[in-house]
Amino acid sequence: MVIFSGESFTQCPVTIDHAIVKSQLAQIKNGLLEDGTAIGMGLATATQRLKESQAKSKVIILMTDGVNNKGLIDPLTACDIAMQYGVRVYTIGIGTNGKAMTPVGMAPNGELVFDYQDVQIDEQLLKDIAKKTGGQYFRATDTKRLREIYSQIDQLEKTKIEVSAFERKTEKFYAFAFLAALLLLSEIIFRYLFLKSVP
Helix, strand or coil: EEEEEEEEEEEEEECCHHHHHHHHHCCCCCCCCCCCCHHHHHHHHHHHHHHHCCCCCCCEEEEECCCCCCCCCCHHHHHHHHHCCCEEEEEEEECCCEEEEEEEEEECCCCEEEEEECCCHHHHHHHHHHHHCCCCEEECCCCHHHHHHHHHHHHHCCCCCCCCCCCCCCCCHHHHHHHHHHHHHHHHHHHHHCCCCCC
16 A cells, blocks of 8 residues: 555555554555655656556556646656556545535644645546556545445456465374273283183
């Protein structure tokens, strides 16, 4: 899981542990990174995390609610890097049409100040990235639609993951084996000492 605004940062490395991912997701807060939208940086960082993967299907889901305006790597350059490593990118534009509540500043007490701003998403760029890498572009205008998109991507991308499982086995037959040996020994003792037949 890579987060980005004016810069990018790996919030959680590649893992199949859903609990860890949810925990790391809950720790994301506004103001962690420099302000802005560095789509190219976010995509390049995510690709860097996947490039050595041996998985048959390497997939990035790129979500943004803005237009690329920051970062040292151009989004289409990052797209070319993803293509080079066989990474497929599904892009999602987040936000309603028209205006939406957006952080516009910071109050003296450190809290973010929100105001209605025009929603600007570079849909053409997101469509180009998806098309070049073999993915698809989606637009999510609410939470319900975002769930539907993830479900759709889940149906498109299925990768078998081998998980090593170890079992600790405890042998339970020792008590029974000891009892059987004891009975056998008793039978031998009785036969040759106490129940010895006289000719």
